[in-house]
Amino acid sequence: MERIADFRKLFECHFIPLVKYSYTITKDKEQSKDIVQNFFANVWKDQRIDHIESFEVFAFHAIKNKSITYLRDTKRFVRVVPELPVNQNDPIHDQHFPKYLLESAILGLPDKCREVFILSKQDGLTYEEIAETLNVSVKTVEKHISTGLQKLKEKLAPHKVLFLESVNKNS
Structure with a gap:
Protein backbone atom coordinates (compact mmCIF):
# COMPACT_ATOMS: atom_id res chain seq x y z
CA MET A 1 0.00 0.00 0.00
CA GLU A 2 1.85 3.06 -1.22
CA ARG A 3 -0.48 5.85 -0.26
CA ILE A 4 -2.40 6.59 2.90
CA ALA A 5 -5.35 7.86 0.83
CA ASP A 6 -5.67 4.48 -0.91
CA PHE A 7 -5.66 2.66 2.42
CA ARG A 8 -8.20 5.09 3.88
CA LYS A 9 -10.54 4.49 0.92
CA LEU A 10 -10.13 0.73 1.32
CA PHE A 11 -10.96 1.05 5.02
CA GLU A 12 -14.00 3.27 4.39
CA CYS A 13 -15.41 0.90 1.77
CA HIS A 14 -14.96 -2.30 3.74
CA PHE A 15 -15.11 -1.48 7.45
CA ILE A 16 -18.89 -1.43 7.97
CA PRO A 17 -19.68 -4.45 5.77
CA LEU A 18 -16.94 -6.47 7.48
CA VAL A 19 -18.19 -5.48 10.95
CA LYS A 20 -21.69 -6.57 9.94
CA TYR A 21 -20.34 -9.89 8.71
CA SER A 22 -18.27 -10.45 11.85
CA TYR A 23 -21.35 -9.67 13.93
CA THR A 24 -23.27 -12.48 12.20
CA ILE A 25 -20.68 -14.81 13.74
CA THR A 26 -19.81 -13.22 17.10
CA LYS A 27 -23.14 -11.57 18.00
CA ASP A 28 -21.00 -8.93 19.73
CA LYS A 29 -20.93 -5.53 18.02
CA GLU A 30 -17.97 -4.06 19.92
CA GLN A 31 -15.88 -7.19 19.48
CA SER A 32 -16.73 -7.26 15.78
CA LYS A 33 -15.47 -3.68 15.46
CA ASP A 34 -12.27 -4.64 17.29
CA ILE A 35 -11.75 -7.67 15.04
CA VAL A 36 -12.08 -5.57 11.89
CA GLN A 37 -9.92 -2.74 13.24
CA ASN A 38 -7.18 -5.22 14.16
CA PHE A 39 -7.45 -6.77 10.70
CA PHE A 40 -6.90 -3.38 9.05
CA ALA A 41 -4.04 -2.56 11.44
CA ASN A 42 -2.34 -5.81 10.40
CA VAL A 43 -2.97 -5.09 6.71
CA TRP A 44 -1.34 -1.68 7.16
CA LYS A 45 1.63 -3.14 9.05
CA ASP A 46 2.25 -5.99 6.60
CA GLN A 47 2.00 -3.76 3.51
CA ARG A 48 1.42 -6.85 1.36
CA ILE A 49 -2.00 -5.75 0.12
CA ASP A 50 -0.74 -5.08 -3.43
CA HIS A 51 0.04 -8.78 -3.86
CA ILE A 52 -3.50 -9.93 -3.05
CA GLU A 53 -5.58 -10.91 -6.07
CA SER A 54 -8.96 -10.04 -4.52
CA PHE A 55 -9.04 -7.92 -1.39
CA GLU A 56 -12.72 -8.73 -0.89
CA VAL A 57 -12.13 -12.49 -0.75
CA PHE A 58 -9.03 -12.04 1.40
CA ALA A 59 -10.78 -9.73 3.88
CA PHE A 60 -13.96 -11.81 4.10
CA HIS A 61 -12.00 -15.00 4.75
CA ALA A 62 -9.75 -13.31 7.33
CA ILE A 63 -12.69 -11.79 9.24
CA LYS A 64 -14.50 -15.13 9.25
CA ASN A 65 -11.43 -16.85 10.72
CA LYS A 66 -10.76 -14.09 13.26
CA SER A 67 -14.41 -14.09 14.38
CA ILE A 68 -14.44 -17.86 14.84
CA THR A 69 -11.12 -17.65 16.69
CA TYR A 70 -12.63 -15.05 19.02
CA LEU A 71 -15.55 -17.37 19.79
CA ARG A 72 -13.21 -20.29 20.38
CA ASP A 73 -10.89 -18.28 22.61
CA THR A 74 -13.77 -16.97 24.71
CA LYS A 75 -15.28 -20.45 24.86
CA ARG A 76 -18.49 -19.16 23.30
CA PHE A 77 -18.04 -21.57 20.42
CA VAL A 78 -20.00 -24.47 21.86
CA ARG A 79 -20.97 -26.54 18.88
CA VAL A 80 -18.48 -28.33 16.70
CA VAL A 81 -18.43 -27.07 13.14
CA PRO A 82 -18.26 -29.99 10.70
CA GLU A 83 -15.39 -30.01 8.27
CA LEU A 84 -16.55 -28.45 5.04
CA PRO A 85 -15.46 -29.72 1.67
CA VAL A 86 -12.64 -27.55 0.32
CA ASN A 87 -14.84 -25.78 -2.24
CA GLN A 88 -17.47 -24.96 0.41
CA ASN A 89 -14.85 -23.39 2.70
CA ASP A 90 -14.16 -20.75 0.07
CA PRO A 91 -15.58 -17.35 1.12
CA ILE A 92 -17.44 -16.92 -2.14
CA HIS A 93 -19.73 -19.79 -1.15
CA ASP A 94 -20.74 -18.04 2.08
CA GLN A 95 -24.29 -16.68 1.91
CA HIS A 96 -23.13 -13.32 3.33
CA PHE A 97 -20.41 -12.71 0.74
CA PRO A 98 -22.64 -11.19 -2.00
CA LYS A 99 -24.16 -8.73 0.49
CA TYR A 100 -20.69 -7.77 1.71
CA LEU A 101 -19.50 -7.20 -1.87
CA LEU A 102 -22.50 -5.02 -2.69
CA GLU A 103 -22.25 -2.94 0.50
CA SER A 104 -18.53 -2.34 0.06
CA ALA A 105 -19.06 -1.39 -3.60
CA ILE A 106 -21.78 1.11 -2.65
CA LEU A 107 -19.55 2.60 0.05
CA GLY A 108 -16.85 2.97 -2.61
Missing part, protein backbone atom coordinates in the same frame (compact mmCIF):
# COMPACT_ATOMS: atom_id res chain seq x y z
CA LEU A 109 -18.97 5.29 -4.75
CA PRO A 110 -18.12 9.02 -4.82
CA ASP A 111 -19.78 10.86 -1.93
CA LYS A 112 -22.69 12.60 -3.71
CA CYS A 113 -23.26 9.61 -5.98
CA ARG A 114 -23.39 7.30 -2.96
CA GLU A 115 -25.79 9.62 -1.13
CA VAL A 116 -28.18 9.77 -4.10
CA PHE A 117 -27.87 6.05 -4.74
CA ILE A 118 -28.70 5.16 -1.13
CA LEU A 119 -31.65 7.55 -1.04
CA SER A 120 -33.00 5.95 -4.20
CA LYS A 121 -32.19 2.27 -3.92
CA GLN A 122 -32.18 1.70 -0.16
CA ASP A 123 -34.53 4.38 1.16
CA GLY A 124 -36.91 4.14 -1.82
CA LEU A 125 -37.21 7.85 -2.57
CA THR A 126 -38.24 8.96 -6.05
CA TYR A 127 -35.89 11.04 -8.17
CA GLU A 128 -38.09 14.08 -7.55
CA GLU A 129 -37.98 13.55 -3.77
CA ILE A 130 -34.21 13.17 -3.86
CA ALA A 131 -33.83 16.31 -5.98
CA GLU A 132 -35.96 18.27 -3.51
CA THR A 133 -34.13 16.85 -0.47
CA LEU A 134 -30.66 17.63 -1.85
CA ASN A 135 -31.69 20.84 -3.61
CA VAL A 136 -30.48 19.63 -7.02
CA SER A 137 -32.19 19.01 -10.35
CA VAL A 138 -33.82 15.73 -11.31
CA LYS A 139 -31.27 15.48 -14.15
CA THR A 140 -28.46 15.61 -11.58
CA VAL A 141 -30.12 12.80 -9.64
CA GLU A 142 -30.47 10.77 -12.85
CA LYS A 143 -26.77 11.33 -13.64
CA HIS A 144 -25.70 10.22 -10.14
CA ILE A 145 -27.85 7.07 -10.36
CA SER A 146 -26.50 6.27 -13.82
CA THR A 147 -22.92 6.82 -12.67
CA GLY A 148 -23.51 4.74 -9.54
CA LEU A 149 -24.97 1.83 -11.47
CA GLN A 150 -22.10 1.92 -13.97
CA LYS A 151 -19.46 1.95 -11.22
CA LEU A 152 -21.20 -0.89 -9.34
CA LYS A 153 -21.42 -2.90 -12.54
CA GLU A 154 -17.68 -2.45 -13.12
CA LYS A 155 -16.76 -3.24 -9.51
CA LEU A 156 -18.99 -6.31 -9.26
CA ALA A 157 -18.36 -7.67 -12.77
CA PRO A 158 -15.75 -10.22 -11.61
CA HIS A 159 -18.41 -11.66 -9.27
CA LYS A 160 -21.31 -11.75 -11.75
CA VAL A 161 -21.63 -15.55 -11.58
CA LEU A 162 -21.77 -15.40 -7.78
CA PHE A 163 -24.71 -12.97 -7.86
CA LEU A 164 -26.53 -15.08 -10.43
CA GLU A 165 -26.00 -18.17 -8.24
CA SER A 166 -27.37 -16.37 -5.17
CA VAL A 167 -30.45 -15.24 -7.13
CA ASN A 168 -31.06 -18.81 -8.31
CA LYS A 169 -30.72 -20.17 -4.76
CA ASN A 170 -33.30 -17.70 -3.48
CA SER A 171 -35.79 -18.45 -6.28
Whole structure:
Protein backbone atom coordinates (compact mmCIF):
# COMPACT_ATOMS: atom_id res chain seq x y z
CA MET A 1 0.00 0.00 0.00
CA GLU A 2 1.85 3.06 -1.22
CA ARG A 3 -0.48 5.85 -0.26
CA ILE A 4 -2.40 6.59 2.90
CA ALA A 5 -5.35 7.86 0.83
CA ASP A 6 -5.67 4.48 -0.91
CA PHE A 7 -5.66 2.66 2.42
CA ARG A 8 -8.20 5.09 3.88
CA LYS A 9 -10.54 4.49 0.92
CA LEU A 10 -10.13 0.73 1.32
CA PHE A 11 -10.96 1.05 5.02
CA GLU A 12 -14.00 3.27 4.39
CA CYS A 13 -15.41 0.90 1.77
CA HIS A 14 -14.96 -2.30 3.74
CA PHE A 15 -15.11 -1.48 7.45
CA ILE A 16 -18.89 -1.43 7.97
CA PRO A 17 -19.68 -4.45 5.77
CA LEU A 18 -16.94 -6.47 7.48
CA VAL A 19 -18.19 -5.48 10.95
CA LYS A 20 -21.69 -6.57 9.94
CA TYR A 21 -20.34 -9.89 8.71
CA SER A 22 -18.27 -10.45 11.85
CA TYR A 23 -21.35 -9.67 13.93
CA THR A 24 -23.27 -12.48 12.20
CA ILE A 25 -20.68 -14.81 13.74
CA THR A 26 -19.81 -13.22 17.10
CA LYS A 27 -23.14 -11.57 18.00
CA ASP A 28 -21.00 -8.93 19.73
CA LYS A 29 -20.93 -5.53 18.02
CA GLU A 30 -17.97 -4.06 19.92
CA GLN A 31 -15.88 -7.19 19.48
CA SER A 32 -16.73 -7.26 15.78
CA LYS A 33 -15.47 -3.68 15.46
CA ASP A 34 -12.27 -4.64 17.29
CA ILE A 35 -11.75 -7.67 15.04
CA VAL A 36 -12.08 -5.57 11.89
CA GLN A 37 -9.92 -2.74 13.24
CA ASN A 38 -7.18 -5.22 14.16
CA PHE A 39 -7.45 -6.77 10.70
CA PHE A 40 -6.90 -3.38 9.05
CA ALA A 41 -4.04 -2.56 11.44
CA ASN A 42 -2.34 -5.81 10.40
CA VAL A 43 -2.97 -5.09 6.71
CA TRP A 44 -1.34 -1.68 7.16
CA LYS A 45 1.63 -3.14 9.05
CA ASP A 46 2.25 -5.99 6.60
CA GLN A 47 2.00 -3.76 3.51
CA ARG A 48 1.42 -6.85 1.36
CA ILE A 49 -2.00 -5.75 0.12
CA ASP A 50 -0.74 -5.08 -3.43
CA HIS A 51 0.04 -8.78 -3.86
CA ILE A 52 -3.50 -9.93 -3.05
CA GLU A 53 -5.58 -10.91 -6.07
CA SER A 54 -8.96 -10.04 -4.52
CA PHE A 55 -9.04 -7.92 -1.39
CA GLU A 56 -12.72 -8.73 -0.89
CA VAL A 57 -12.13 -12.49 -0.75
CA PHE A 58 -9.03 -12.04 1.40
CA ALA A 59 -10.78 -9.73 3.88
CA PHE A 60 -13.96 -11.81 4.10
CA HIS A 61 -12.00 -15.00 4.75
CA ALA A 62 -9.75 -13.31 7.33
CA ILE A 63 -12.69 -11.79 9.24
CA LYS A 64 -14.50 -15.13 9.25
CA ASN A 65 -11.43 -16.85 10.72
CA LYS A 66 -10.76 -14.09 13.26
CA SER A 67 -14.41 -14.09 14.38
CA ILE A 68 -14.44 -17.86 14.84
CA THR A 69 -11.12 -17.65 16.69
CA TYR A 70 -12.63 -15.05 19.02
CA LEU A 71 -15.55 -17.37 19.79
CA ARG A 72 -13.21 -20.29 20.38
CA ASP A 73 -10.89 -18.28 22.61
CA THR A 74 -13.77 -16.97 24.71
CA LYS A 75 -15.28 -20.45 24.86
CA ARG A 76 -18.49 -19.16 23.30
CA PHE A 77 -18.04 -21.57 20.42
CA VAL A 78 -20.00 -24.47 21.86
CA ARG A 79 -20.97 -26.54 18.88
CA VAL A 80 -18.48 -28.33 16.70
CA VAL A 81 -18.43 -27.07 13.14
CA PRO A 82 -18.26 -29.99 10.70
CA GLU A 83 -15.39 -30.01 8.27
CA LEU A 84 -16.55 -28.45 5.04
CA PRO A 85 -15.46 -29.72 1.67
CA VAL A 86 -12.64 -27.55 0.32
CA ASN A 87 -14.84 -25.78 -2.24
CA GLN A 88 -17.47 -24.96 0.41
CA ASN A 89 -14.85 -23.39 2.70
CA ASP A 90 -14.16 -20.75 0.07
CA PRO A 91 -15.58 -17.35 1.12
CA ILE A 92 -17.44 -16.92 -2.14
CA HIS A 93 -19.73 -19.79 -1.15
CA ASP A 94 -20.74 -18.04 2.08
CA GLN A 95 -24.29 -16.68 1.91
CA HIS A 96 -23.13 -13.32 3.33
CA PHE A 97 -20.41 -12.71 0.74
CA PRO A 98 -22.64 -11.19 -2.00
CA LYS A 99 -24.16 -8.73 0.49
CA TYR A 100 -20.69 -7.77 1.71
CA LEU A 101 -19.50 -7.20 -1.87
CA LEU A 102 -22.50 -5.02 -2.69
CA GLU A 103 -22.25 -2.94 0.50
CA SER A 104 -18.53 -2.34 0.06
CA ALA A 105 -19.06 -1.39 -3.60
CA ILE A 106 -21.78 1.11 -2.65
CA LEU A 107 -19.55 2.60 0.05
CA GLY A 108 -16.85 2.97 -2.61
CA LEU A 109 -18.97 5.29 -4.75
CA PRO A 110 -18.12 9.02 -4.82
CA ASP A 111 -19.78 10.86 -1.93
CA LYS A 112 -22.69 12.60 -3.71
CA CYS A 113 -23.26 9.61 -5.98
CA ARG A 114 -23.39 7.30 -2.96
CA GLU A 115 -25.79 9.62 -1.13
CA VAL A 116 -28.18 9.77 -4.10
CA PHE A 117 -27.87 6.05 -4.74
CA ILE A 118 -28.70 5.16 -1.13
CA LEU A 119 -31.65 7.55 -1.04
CA SER A 120 -33.00 5.95 -4.20
CA LYS A 121 -32.19 2.27 -3.92
CA GLN A 122 -32.18 1.70 -0.16
CA ASP A 123 -34.53 4.38 1.16
CA GLY A 124 -36.91 4.14 -1.82
CA LEU A 125 -37.21 7.85 -2.57
CA THR A 126 -38.24 8.96 -6.05
CA TYR A 127 -35.89 11.04 -8.17
CA GLU A 128 -38.09 14.08 -7.55
CA GLU A 129 -37.98 13.55 -3.77
CA ILE A 130 -34.21 13.17 -3.86
CA ALA A 131 -33.83 16.31 -5.98
CA GLU A 132 -35.96 18.27 -3.51
CA THR A 133 -34.13 16.85 -0.47
CA LEU A 134 -30.66 17.63 -1.85
CA ASN A 135 -31.69 20.84 -3.61
CA VAL A 136 -30.48 19.63 -7.02
CA SER A 137 -32.19 19.01 -10.35
CA VAL A 138 -33.82 15.73 -11.31
CA LYS A 139 -31.27 15.48 -14.15
CA THR A 140 -28.46 15.61 -11.58
CA VAL A 141 -30.12 12.80 -9.64
CA GLU A 142 -30.47 10.77 -12.85
CA LYS A 143 -26.77 11.33 -13.64
CA HIS A 144 -25.70 10.22 -10.14
CA ILE A 145 -27.85 7.07 -10.36
CA SER A 146 -26.50 6.27 -13.82
CA THR A 147 -22.92 6.82 -12.67
CA GLY A 148 -23.51 4.74 -9.54
CA LEU A 149 -24.97 1.83 -11.47
CA GLN A 150 -22.10 1.92 -13.97
CA LYS A 151 -19.46 1.95 -11.22
CA LEU A 152 -21.20 -0.89 -9.34
CA LYS A 153 -21.42 -2.90 -12.54
CA GLU A 154 -17.68 -2.45 -13.12
CA LYS A 155 -16.76 -3.24 -9.51
CA LEU A 156 -18.99 -6.31 -9.26
CA ALA A 157 -18.36 -7.67 -12.77
CA PRO A 158 -15.75 -10.22 -11.61
CA HIS A 159 -18.41 -11.66 -9.27
CA LYS A 160 -21.31 -11.75 -11.75
CA VAL A 161 -21.63 -15.55 -11.58
CA LEU A 162 -21.77 -15.40 -7.78
CA PHE A 163 -24.71 -12.97 -7.86
CA LEU A 164 -26.53 -15.08 -10.43
CA GLU A 165 -26.00 -18.17 -8.24
CA SER A 166 -27.37 -16.37 -5.17
CA VAL A 167 -30.45 -15.24 -7.13
CA ASN A 168 -31.06 -18.81 -8.31
CA LYS A 169 -30.72 -20.17 -4.76
CA ASN A 170 -33.30 -17.70 -3.48
CA SER A 171 -35.79 -18.45 -6.28
